[in-house]
Each structure stands twice: as structure tokens, then as C-alpha cells.
Amino acid sequence: xAEKNYFLNRYTVRNYSDKHISDDLLQQIITEAxxxxxxxxxxxxxxxxxxxxxxxxxxxxxxxxQPSVMNCDVLLTFCVDIRRFEHWCHLRxxxxxxxNFQSFIAAMIDTCIFAQQVCTIxxxxxxxxxxxxxxxxxxxxxxxxxxxxxRVVPVTTLTLGYPAAEGKPSWRLPVDAVLHSETYHDxxxxxxxxxxxxxxxxxxxxxxxxxxxxDTLAQVFTDVRYTRDAAEYFSxxxxxxxxxxxxxx
Amino acid sequence: xAEKNYFLNRYTVRNYSDKHISDDLLQQIITEAxxxxxxxxxxxxxxxxxxxxxxxxxxxxxxxxQPSVMNCDVLLTFCVDIRRFEHWCHLRxxxxxxxNFQSFIAAMIDTCIFAQQVCTIxxxxxxxxxxxxxxxxxxxxxxxxxxxxxRVVPVTTLTLGYPAAEGKPSWRLPVDAVLHSETYHDxxxxxxxxxxxxxxxxxxxxxxxxxxxxDTLAQVFTDVRYTRDAAEYFSxxxxxxxxxxxxxx
Numbered sequence: 001x002a003e004k005n006y007f008l009n010r011y012t013v014r015n016y017s018d019k020h021i022s023d024d025l026l027q028q029i030i031t032e033a034x035x036x037x038x039x040x041x042x043x044x045x046x047x048x049x050x051x052x053x054x055x056x057x058x059x060x061x062x063x064x065x066q067p068s069v070m071n072c073d074v075l076l077t078f079c080v081d082i083r084r085f086e087h088w089c090h091l092r093x094x095x096x097x098x099x100n101f102q103s104f105i106a107a108m109i110d111t112c113i114f115a116q117q118v119c120t121i122x123x124x125x126x127x128x129x130x131x132x133x134x135x136x137x138x139x140x141x142x143x144x145x146x147x148x149x150x151r152v153v154p155v156t157t158l159t160l161g162y163p164a165a166e167g168k169p170s171w172r173l174p175v176d177a178v179l180h181s182e183t184y185h186d187x188x189x190x191x192x193x194x195x196x197x198x199x200x201x202x203x204x205x206x207x208x209x210x211x212x213x214x215d216t217l218a219q220v221f222t223d224v225r226y227t228r229d230a231a232e233y234f235s236x237x238x239x240x241x242x243x244x245x246x247x248x249x
Numbered sequence: 250x251a252e253k254n255y256f257l258n259r260y261t262v263r264n265y266s267d268k269h270i271s272d273d274l275l276q277q278i279i280t281e282a283x284x285x286x287x288x289x290x291x292x293x294x295x296x297x298x299x300x301x302x303x304x305x306x307x308x309x310x311x312x313x314x315q316p317s318v319m320n321c322d323v324l325l326t327f328c329v330d331i332r333r334f335e336h337w338c339h340l341r342x343x344x345x346x347x348x349n350f351q352s353f354i355a356a357m358i359d360t361c362i363f364a365q366q367v368c369t370i371x372x373x374x375x376x377x378x379x380x381x382x383x384x385x386x387x388x389x390x391x392x393x394x395x396x397x398x399x400r401v402v403p404v405t406t407l408t409l410g411y412p413a414a415e416g417k418p419s420w421r422l423p424v425d426a427v428l429h430s431e432t433y434h435d436x437x438x439x440x441x442x443x444x445x446x447x448x449x450x451x452x453x454x455x456x457x458x459x460x461x462x463x464d465t466l467a468q469v470f471t472d473v474r475y476t477r478d479a480a481e482y483f484s485x486x487x488x489x490x491x492x493x494x495x496x497x498x
Contacts, residue, residue, distance in 0.1 A: 007281035007370055030428045033258035034421040036365065039382045040474060043422050048429040055431060079433075084426065088441050092467035097477020101484040105385050108319035108354075111403055112361035113380075116285065119362075120369055121256055131362075133288045136354050147432040156358055172283040173292050177333065179279045180297040182304060183396040184328075192337050225289060228346020235350040 006124065011169050013128025014068045016161025021073050021127060029121045036117035044107035045114050046081035048146050049074050050152050058145045062138035065155070068130045072159035077135065077142060078115040080107040083151040104153070104247035111155045119158055128163035131156055137234040139241040153245050255373065262377025263317045265410025270322050270376060278370045285366035293356035294363050295330035298323050298437055305396045308460040311387035311407070317379045321408035326384065326391060327364040332400040342369050348495035353402070360404045373468040377412035380405055386483040394434050402494050420448050 026049060038112070050056055051074050059077075060069045069075060082098045089096040119129050135142060135157045142154045169215075177187075177195045187195070199205060205217045212220050222228075242248045258363045275298060283292070299305055300323050307320045308326075318324060331347045338345040348351075368378050384391060389404045426436075426444040436444070448454060454466045461469045471477075489495045 005281065007366065010284055010285055012286055027424055027428065031424045032254065034424065034427060035259055035418055037261055037368065037378075037380045039380075041419060041421075042470065042475070046427050046429060046433065048433055049430070050431055052431050060425060081427075084436055084441070084444070087436055087438075088445055088466045089471055091438060091441055092465035094465060094467035094471040095477070096471050098475070100480050101488055102385065102480045103475075103484075105357075105487060106382055108357065109361050109382070109385075112358050113293075113365040113368075116362040116365040117256065117369070119286065120366070121359075121380055129286075131286045131288075133355055133358070136351065145432075149433065149435055152433060165308075169284055170290060172290075173277055174253070175280045175283065175401065175474065178283060178295050179276065180291065182297070182299055182301050183394075184295065184297055184398065184401060186398055187333055187336055189336075189340060192333070192340055195339055197332070216341035216343060218338045218341035221289065221291065222338055222343040222345050226291070226347070226352075228349075231346055231349050231351045235352075238354060239350055242317055 009169050010123055011167040013161070013167060014066075014130050014159075015164040016068070016072050016128060016159075017164045019073075019162040021160060021162070025125065026074065029118055029125070032121050033114055036113050038110040038113065039106045040151040042085050043110070044080060044082050044085060044103075045082070045111040046079045047114075047118070047150060048077045048079065050077065050146070051075075054141035055145060059142060061130050062141040062145075063134040064137075066132060066134065066194045070133070072130075072162070073161035074159075076115075076158045076160060077120065077146055077154050078111050078118075078156050078158070079148060080104060080153045080155055081151070082107055083149060086151060094243075099151075099246035101242075101248050104242060108155055115156050117156060122160055126162065127160050130159045132159065137240050138237050140244075141240055143241070144151050151245050153241060153247070171202065258418050259372055260416040261379050262410070262412045262416060263315075263379050263408075264413040265317070265321050265377060265408075266413045268411040270411070274321065274374065278367055278374070282363055282371050285362050287359040287362065288355045291334050292359070293329060293331050293334060293352075294360040295328045295333070295401060296363075296367070297326045297328065299326065299395070300324075304394060308391060311390040311394075311426070312381050312383040313386075315381060315383065317408040320410070321379075322410035323408075325364075325407045325409060326365065326395055326403050327360050327367075327405050327407070328397060329353060329360050329402045329404055330400070331356055332398060335400060348400075350491075350497050351355075353491060353496035357404055364407060368456060369385065371407075371409055376409050379408045381408065385487050388487055389493075392490070401492055402490060402496070420451065426492055481492035
């Protein structure tokens with residue numbers, strides 16, 4: 001029997017068993033993930049592994065009390081970290097010029113690449129994971145709780161733990177929706193109809209629409225899940241966080 | 250004999266053989282990578298696969314003429330793409346509110362996670378890759394050549410091809426430099442000495458210092474490779490690109 005393709009069949013895990021991820025295994029995963037590509041091998045990132053229930057209870061509101069914050073085995077907060085590199089520069093009579101947006105963006109890309117490598121390696125060890133996009137919403141609270149110093153900014157969070165139950169992969173767009181040949185090919189209305197047909201036909205989509213009293217699934221996104229008001233509010237908060245760390249003015 | 254750990258032993262490949270990556274394999278890689286986690290399953294990304302030598306010759310200057318742009322088999326430009334989702338919203342009587350910084354950041358995180366999944370899957374097929382951090386430098390030129398419409402912004406590039414030769418993994422920081430327990434632990438001078446000792450002792454580090462006429466390796470970074478002037482200049486350029494696409498003011 002052919003082995004199931006891991007990448008096609010992976011899924012997000014929000015409910016975890018009591019089984020513990022050892023510190024040795026966690027260290028091994030991070031050590032391996034460090035070999036993911038990064039800009040100029042400067043490794044402008046850090047990861048804070050939080051197991052303490054007390055600290056996680058303080059982080060939970062920043063993550064809108066998503067249950068996986070408390071019920072995971074370990075919570076990993078991935079941060080842009082240019083501080084360590086700057087410290088090295090200062091000790092070596094070099095003048096770093098990384099207090100700007102471009103440096104933040106480079107560090108952010110590397111932080112996400114590193115985080116995804118951790119996610120993949122963990123999953124290949126049978127560990128389930130869930131990203132928390134809320135990390136860039138209330139970044140200042142997370143910074144405070146995790147005692148992040150200047151030039152260290154939270155970007156994303158992974159909750160890790162052994163899965164409480166099996167899951168299955170979720171819907172994705174057809175490949176031709178995201179893969180463009182040679183140059184970008186803009187979509188026409190008929191393309192959009194085809195791209196979203198399968199998603200809109202799912203029973204859970206009808207359920208989401210009904211539960212939220214909306215007419216279309218798209219409205220559940222724009223009016224309930226990812227609203228303009230929230231996006232604009234949290235834009236300001238994250239911009240303040242970047243300014244506080246010297247990455248923007 | 251135990252199989253070599255893929256993650257610990259991976260390396261960046263900048264020189265490629267003539268062997269071709271088939272369109273079928275490329276599609277398979279992208280299809281699998283789409284199952285990487287993403288925010289709200291909105292898939293706010295696109296990837297443009299450019300094989301045309303003519304188009305790549307136009308992209309090359311934006312990437313500082315790094316040779317892998319021309320000698321790779323296929324060049325993948327990963328873009329934040331909120332356009333497709335907004336199009337769906339408009340067709341479904343929903344009012345998207347994603348013309349802001351927070352939405353860009355969410356899309357950027359997802360784009361990088363997706364790119365890294367492509368990198369890993371390609372490498373597991375024996376394909377070599379190299380990220381081009383220059384993508385966020387001259388993003389406007391890349392946008393023009395690839396005909397990216399509004400709300401589609403280039404974030405990173407992967408050059409793909411079968412390796413011309415074997416390579417070996419490069420130095421990384423000790424795991425305790427990047428992994429923090431419970432909260433962030435700031436580094437003292439002695440930590441920095443230990444973290445960078447192995448790198449500074451490498452023969453190629455001495456070579457870099459000599460070639461560039463500097464006193465320390467850190468100065469090669471700050472004065473030659475990643476200078477303040479360049480970072481500040483390209484900050485402005487990328488901010489203009491985000492403003493042009495409605496993500497910042």
C-alpha cells in the first residue's frame with residue numbers, strides 16, 4: 001500500500017491529548033528547523049516556548065481566548081529578533097543600520113519560513129499544530145507577557161501538542177487559481193465561480209451562513225470573521241508596535 | 250544505515266543542471282503546498298512561475314543580477330494576493346475591508362508559509378532552491394514585468410532547478426540562541442561570544458573579512474552586504490509599493 005502523501009493530507013489540530021512533548025524533542029525540532037533558509041544567514045528570529053499555565057493564561061486574552069492556547073502542550077511565539085545580531089555588531093565595532101521597515105520585512109519573512117519549518121518537522125513527528133493569527137493583533141500584550149525587549153516583535157504563534165483525535169485536510173482553491181504561468185493572469189467572474197464552487201457547496205458553508213444570519217459565505221468573512229473595523233484597529237496597534245521597536249516612524 | 254536527516258542536512262542551491270522540472274511535477278508541488286496552514290482558509294497568495302528567458306532577463310536587474318535568476322529552471326515569485334478574494338466578495342454582495350496594513354501582514358505571513366512549503370516539497374523531490382531576498386527591494390519593477398494588478402504585491406522568490414553539484418549545510422546559531430524558555434531571555438556579552446565563535450572561526454569568514462578590507466565579520470554585514478543606506482532606500486520603495494496597493498497610506 002502506498003504511504004499517504006503527508007503534505008496533501010495534513011490538517012490543523014486544535015485539540016490535544018495529555019501526551020507530553022519532551023524538551024529534548026522540542027530542542028531537536030528547533031535545531032533542525034534552524035537549517036531552513038534565511039537572509040544572509042543572519043537568523044533574525046527567536047522563538048519563545050511557553051509551557052507555564054500562568055503565563056499562558058495571561059497570553060490567552062491577546063489571542064481572543066482561543067482554547068488551544070490553554071490546552072496545547074507548548075505554545076511557541078515566533079518573533080522577529082534583530083536585537084541579538086545588533087548586539088554582536090556592537091561588540092565587533094560594526095554599526096548596524098537595521099532600524100527600518102525593509103529590515104523588519106526581511107526578518108518577518110525569515111521568521112515565517114522558520115516557523116513553517118518547525119510546523120512541518122513537528123507534524124512529521126506526529127505532533128499537531130495550530131497557528132494563531134491573533135499574534136499580530138495584540139502584539140503589545142504578548143510583548144509584555146513574554147518580556148520581549150526592543151527590536152524583538154511577535155509575528156506568529158504555533159500551539160503544539162499530540163492530537164486528541166484524527167482530522168482530515170480541508171478544502172483548498174484549485175491549483176490554477178494560485179499558480180500563474182509566466183506572468184499574472186487576472187481572474188474573470190467565471191473563474192471566481194469555478195474557484196469557489198466546491199467551498200460554497202460544502203454543508204459547513206451553509207451552516208456558517210445560517211448561524212451568522214447572512215446571505216453568502218463571503219459576507220460571513222467580511223461582516224463577522226475578518227471585518228474592516230477590526231483590521232483597521234489592529235493595523236494601528238501593530239504599526240505602533242513596529243514604531244516602538246524602531247522599524248517604522 | 251540510518252537515513253540522513255533531511256532537515257538538518259538541507260542546503261541552498263544556486264547552480265542548476267539542465268534537467269527540467271516538468272509542469273506536472275510543478276503543479277503537484279504547488280497543489281501539495283496549498284495545504285500548508287493559512288489565515289481563515291482565505292489563501293491570500295499567488296505564485297507566478299516564470300520560465301521565459303526573456304522575462305527573466307527583465308527581472309534579473311531587480312534581483313541585482315544574481316546568476317540563479319537566469320540559470321535556474323523555473324523562477325517562482327510569491328505574492329501577497331488579496332485581489333482574488335476581494336473579487337469573490339464583490340460577486341457575493343460582501344464588502345471587503347482588506348485595504349490596510351494588518352491584512353497585508355496576515356497575507357504576508359501566509360505567503361511565506363506557503364513558499365516554505367513549496368521549498369520543502371521541492372527539496373524532497375531532489376530539486377534545489379534559492380530564495381531571493383531582493384524581491385522586496387525593487388518590487389515595483391517585478392510588479393511591472395509580471396503584470397501584477399492592484400492588491401497583488403511580490404514578497405519573495407524561489408529559484409528552482411536540479412542541483413549541478415552536491416552541497417553541504419551551512420553554519421547556524423546554537424539552538425539556545427534562538428530558543429527561549431517561558432519568556433525571552435536577553436543575551437549578555439558572553440552569550441554573544443559563544444553564539445558566534447564557530448562562525449567567526451570558519452576559514453570563509455576570514456576570507457570575507459580580507460576580501461572586503463574590514464576588521465570584523467560583522468563589519469562585512471553592516472558596511473558591505475546589508476548597509477543602512479540600502480535598507481533605508483529600499484524601505485521607502487517597498488512602502489511606496491504597499492501604498493500603491495492600498496495597504497498603507
